[in-house]
Structure formats: C-alpha cells, structure tokens
Amino acid sequence: MISPTPSRILASLGAASAAVAxxxxxxxxxxxxxxxxxxxxxxxxxxxxxxxxxxxxxxxxxxxxxxxxxxxxxxxxxxxxxxxxxxxxTERDVEQVGYEWLVHSALPVTAPEQPPRVMVGGPDCRRPYSMSLLNISAMSFGALSGNAIRALNLGAQQGGFAHDTGEGGISPYHQEHGGDLIWELGTGYFGARTSAGDFDPDEFADKAGQDQVKAVSLKLSQGAKPGIGGVLPAAKVTEEIARIRDVPVGEKCVSPPAHRAFGTPVELVGFLARMRDLAGGKPVGLKLCVGSRVEVLALCKAMLAVGTGPDFIVVDGSEGGTGAAPLEYEDHVGMPLTEGLMTVHNALVGAGLRDRIRVGASGKVAAGNDIVKRLIQGADYTNAARAMMMATGCIQSQRCHTGRCPVGVATQSPRRARALDVPDKSERVRRYQHSTVEEAVRIMASMGVRDPAELTPHHLRRNVTGMRSRSYADLHEWLAPGELVDQAPPGWAEDWRAASPDTFRPSS
Incomplete structure (x- = not known):
C-alpha cells in the first residue's frame, strides 16, 4: 500500500480543482x-x-x-x-409606525384565469398597446451587456410583457428575439439624433415605425439622479455603442440635463403630439421623477390648453436604482414614488384628464404586494429594473460602474458577459414576471377584487402609531374628476394658481 505524501495530496487536490474548474x-x-x-x-x-x-x-x-x-x-x-x-x-414588526398592509376580504373571490392587462392609448392614439401589470423598466445597452439585454428581451417575448430600452437607443440585442419594446428617448436623443445633438425626426420615424416598437417614452428625469444628465467616458464609446447612439467613436458622450426640443409645458405637449404622428399613431408618453407639484399641474394646464396630451406617464420614484449616480442625488433629491405617484394621479383626476392617460409606477417594485400597493396609489401598471436584473443573475456586487460585473450583467467585457447564458436567464426572467403578476392577482382576489379598477384607497392601511392604523383614504386627499378646474380645494388651490402652461416655474 502506497502511503499518501504531501506531494501526492497536493497533486490530487490540484487535479480535483482542475476538474471542478x-x-x-x-x-x-x-x-x-x-x-x-x-x-x-x-x-x-x-x-x-x-x-x-x-x-x-x-x-x-x-x-x-x-x-x-x-x-x-x-x-x-x-x-x-x-x-x-x-x-x-412574518419577519416584519407589524406594530412599527409606518408599517403598511393590504385589507383582505371575508368573502374572497376566485382569481381570473388570465391576469388583467391595461390598454394604453388615448383618444389621439391610433395603435393602442395592451400592457402587462409588470414590465421591464428602462435599462440601456451600454449600462447592461448585450447578453443581459438579450436575456431580458427573450424573457419579455416569451412572457408577453414589455421591455423598455432605456435612453441608450435600440441595439441589435433588443431586436434579436422580437420582444415588445418601449423605446425611451432621453435628452441626448440617442438613436434619433443629428450630428449637432438635436432631435432627428426622420430617423425617429424610421425606428419608431418598426413593428417591434410598441410605444415611445420621452424621459424627462430619472429617479436615482433627477435633474442631471449622464456622461459616458470617451474610452467606453466603442464603435458599436457609437453606432447605436449616433455619436462619434472615442469621444465623450454627454446626455444633457434638459431637453433642447422644448422649454415650456405647452411646447412639451406639442412635441409629444409630433412624436406620436411620426410614430404612426403609436402610444407616446413621458417618464419623470416628480420634483414639484406645480410642475405637474403646469403640464396638466398645458394639456387642457393644447387639447391633447401623452398616452401614458411613468412616475419614477427617487428610491429607484442606477448603476452610477452621486450619493447626494440618490439619497436627497427627488420625490419618493408613493408621493410622486399620488401627486400625478390626483393632478390628472382633478384636471379631468385621468380617463385618457395611463400611469405607470417604477421604483423598487419587486413582489406581488408592491404591484397591488402601486395600483391602489394611482398606477395602472408597474415597471421593475432592479428585480429584473436580479432575475438575470445580478448578485448586487455594486460593480456596475467599473465594468467588472462578476456575473456578466452590467459590463461591456466580452469575457465577463459570456458567463451569462441567455436561454437559461431569459427563462428566469419569464418565470419571475409570471409568478409575481400571478401573486398580485391572487392577493387582489383575497381582497375581494378581480379587476384592478375595483381597488380603492380603503384597501391599503398604514400604522400611524404602534396601536393605530389609518387607511390611505383617510391619510391622503383624493380629488374628484374635474375638481381642480371647477374649484380647486384649499390644499391644492395655491399650487393650481401658481401653475402656468407657459412655464415650468411657479408664477407669482
């Protein structure tokens, strides 16, 4: 019998490690x-x-x-x-102040076999789109790898939900599997941009007319960094990214903080109408993180003055994530999703516009209860970014801005991106979305509701002390249709007077 020696042990361990590797x-x-x-x-x-x-x-x-x-x-x-x-x-302290809970019914109903969907498209839209209750929020190619975009879009195609492109343009990775796209256009107009950095209507019409593009979203601001644009360093502007974004190769790519195509609420509404015409009548909307209620009301007044408006508005909460943003912006700038969502919803209701505009909610939507809460607070549907990334394999290593993502999600390194297997991760994305929507529908059924339209603020309660709770119907003011136009209530009157369709700044 041959006794093991240190060299043989090391050799065996090395062989085993090589086999595992x-x-x-x-x-x-x-x-x-x-x-x-x-x-x-x-x-x-x-x-x-x-x-x-x-x-x-x-x-x-x-x-x-x-x-x-x-x-x-x-x-x-x-x-x-x-x-x-x-x-x-439960792992939560249910007596903690601020704890929120959904009100179930003594007579729950049977959940519908097919989850509800939301038809997006106002009176001026000729090609409305049926939106899922949960979709993929805006994440650009460049921030995410090509394989991550492939996996997300294939999951969307298999599951029948929408995939927002982010403001980095429509890449071949978005198009490869044919999943429904919401094309986001930001302040840099990437993918529909002239050499001077202005909006290019001809290029926009060509791309927006593609059948895979189901709607167009104009980004005003992002929750994690509202009020500032973005910079892609020159070293990261590869030939591929430059081609997709319509920018020079090897030069710093700047996304400015504000749009150049408009400067007032009336001009914004007119630009949205122009985009809808160029897109062949598809739904056109906007995304914003709410800063001031006056600005939202100014936009409503502009819609009333022009006689048209967006088909949808996506409200992005300040708690939304990003791969890179100044910490001061992440923690201290922008309105949280709950307040921003209720502000937009009530402003549209009070202006008599809510029935023609759908509202989406984006910002830390992860579970079925999140969807139901957002529907109660004023949304028609939700978008998720962070959770969808986690479904593709993101382990939240916080290396997004370095290009050294250990799982190939947030990187442009071909070697790292190859680790992300598209068929496997796309199925994970599909399963996650399907199961989460299914759970949201089951929760609503437990509340005695089969259709989201039956949800009311009474269905959501919040602890105001350790022993007392109040419903959202009691905690917040909910406007009646047209109330702002007829006679603004005291809590809204000052902001309604200060709002002007001709400026985003409060009038004196």
Whole structure:
C-alpha cells in the first residue's frame, strides 16, 4: 500500500480543482462560476453559512440599503422556479409606525384565469398597446451587456410583457428575439439624433415605425439622479455603442440635463403630439421623477390648453436604482414614488384628464404586494429594473460602474458577459414576471377584487402609531374628476394658481 505524501495530496487536490474548474466553465446555470471557476464556490459557501453573512457580503442593494431577506428570496426563488412558501411567521414588526398592509376580504373571490392587462392609448392614439401589470423598466445597452439585454428581451417575448430600452437607443440585442419594446428617448436623443445633438425626426420615424416598437417614452428625469444628465467616458464609446447612439467613436458622450426640443409645458405637449404622428399613431408618453407639484399641474394646464396630451406617464420614484449616480442625488433629491405617484394621479383626476392617460409606477417594485400597493396609489401598471436584473443573475456586487460585473450583467467585457447564458436567464426572467403578476392577482382576489379598477384607497392601511392604523383614504386627499378646474380645494388651490402652461416655474 502506497502511503499518501504531501506531494501526492497536493497533486490530487490540484487535479480535483482542475476538474471542478473545467466543469464550472462548461456549465450554464451559474454565471459566477463561469467567470470564477472553482473559487466562485466560496460565494455559495458563504450563502449557506448563515443569512446575516449572505445579506452583508452577497446581496446588498445598489444604494447600500439591502432588500429585506423575504424580498430577495421572492425574486431569486421565483426566477429559479422555486415555490415561495416560508415556514413560521412574518419577519416584519407589524406594530412599527409606518408599517403598511393590504385589507383582505371575508368573502374572497376566485382569481381570473388570465391576469388583467391595461390598454394604453388615448383618444389621439391610433395603435393602442395592451400592457402587462409588470414590465421591464428602462435599462440601456451600454449600462447592461448585450447578453443581459438579450436575456431580458427573450424573457419579455416569451412572457408577453414589455421591455423598455432605456435612453441608450435600440441595439441589435433588443431586436434579436422580437420582444415588445418601449423605446425611451432621453435628452441626448440617442438613436434619433443629428450630428449637432438635436432631435432627428426622420430617423425617429424610421425606428419608431418598426413593428417591434410598441410605444415611445420621452424621459424627462430619472429617479436615482433627477435633474442631471449622464456622461459616458470617451474610452467606453466603442464603435458599436457609437453606432447605436449616433455619436462619434472615442469621444465623450454627454446626455444633457434638459431637453433642447422644448422649454415650456405647452411646447412639451406639442412635441409629444409630433412624436406620436411620426410614430404612426403609436402610444407616446413621458417618464419623470416628480420634483414639484406645480410642475405637474403646469403640464396638466398645458394639456387642457393644447387639447391633447401623452398616452401614458411613468412616475419614477427617487428610491429607484442606477448603476452610477452621486450619493447626494440618490439619497436627497427627488420625490419618493408613493408621493410622486399620488401627486400625478390626483393632478390628472382633478384636471379631468385621468380617463385618457395611463400611469405607470417604477421604483423598487419587486413582489406581488408592491404591484397591488402601486395600483391602489394611482398606477395602472408597474415597471421593475432592479428585480429584473436580479432575475438575470445580478448578485448586487455594486460593480456596475467599473465594468467588472462578476456575473456578466452590467459590463461591456466580452469575457465577463459570456458567463451569462441567455436561454437559461431569459427563462428566469419569464418565470419571475409570471409568478409575481400571478401573486398580485391572487392577493387582489383575497381582497375581494378581480379587476384592478375595483381597488380603492380603503384597501391599503398604514400604522400611524404602534396601536393605530389609518387607511390611505383617510391619510391622503383624493380629488374628484374635474375638481381642480371647477374649484380647486384649499390644499391644492395655491399650487393650481401658481401653475402656468407657459412655464415650468411657479408664477407669482
């Protein structure tokens, strides 16, 4: 019998490690192992030791505030097709001030076989679009890898929901699998841009006319960094990105803070109408993080003055994520989604415009209860970015801005991006979206509701003390249709007077 020696032990360990590394490179389920063969298993070892280590080292949120463990489990487990039941009880302090809960019914109903959808398209829209209750929020190619875009769009195509392109333009990766696109146009007009940086109507009409593009969204501001544009360093402006964005190769790509195509609310409404005509009558809307109620009311007055308006408005909350933004903006600028959403909803109702404009909600939407809460607060549908990234395999390593994403999601490195297997991750995206919408519909059925239109502010309650709660109907003011035009209530009268269709600034 040959006794083991240190050299033989080391050789055996080396052979075993090489075999594990070879398997890791060939398997397609785990992006971390494809990029970090053998040593990547340390991550899964840490996950298994205890939840606190997993929470601190592995799954922290982009802004440093971690999702609670239950929310992370919902996203990852649904994406993997694992049932989301959990032993024991709630992990939340249900007596904490600020805790919110949905009101179930003593007579729940049977959930509909098919989840409700939302028809987007006002009276001036000739080609309305049927929107899912949960869609992929704006994330650009350039911020995400080509494989990540492929996986998201294939998941959208398989699941029948929409994929917002982000302001980086329509890339071949968006088009490869034919999933429904919401084309977002930002202040840089990337993909429909002249050499001087202005809006190019001919290029816009050509791309907006593609059958895959179902709607166009004009971005005014983004929740994580409202009021500022973006800069893509010259070194990152590759030939491919330059071609997609209509910018020079190897030169700094600047997205300005404000639009050049308009400067007043009336001009904005007119520009939206022009975009709709150029798009062949498809739905056209705008996305914004609300800053001032006066600005929202000024936009409503402009719609009344011009006689038209957007087909949809997406409200982006200040808690929304991004791959790179100044910390001061992430934490201290912009209106949170709940207040912004209710502001836009009530302004449209009070101006008599709500029945022709759909409202989307974007900002930390992750679970079925999030969807239901946003519908109660004034939304018709929701968009998710962070959760969709997690469904593609994002582990929230907070390396988005470095290009060194360990799982190939937020990078332009071909070597790192190859770790993301498109067929596997697209199925995860589809499963996550399907299961989350299904759970939202089941929650509504438990509340005695089969159609989102039946939801009211009475269905959502919030703890105001440790022992008392109040419904959203009591906590907030809800306007009646046309109330602002007829006679603005005291809480809105001053802002309604200050709003002008000719300027975004309050009038004296």
């Amino acid at each position: 070879a398997y890791d490179l060939l398997q397609r389920r785990h992006s971390v192992l494809r990029n970090y063969p053998a040593v990547g298993h340390l991550r899964y070892l840490l996950e298994g030791i205890r939840p606190e280590i997993q929470q601190y080292f592995v799954e922290r949120d982009w802004d440093g505030r971690p999702y609670d463990r239950a929310t992370r489990s919902i996203i990852y487990e649904r994406a993997k097709g694992i049932h989301g039941e959990q032993a024991f009880g």
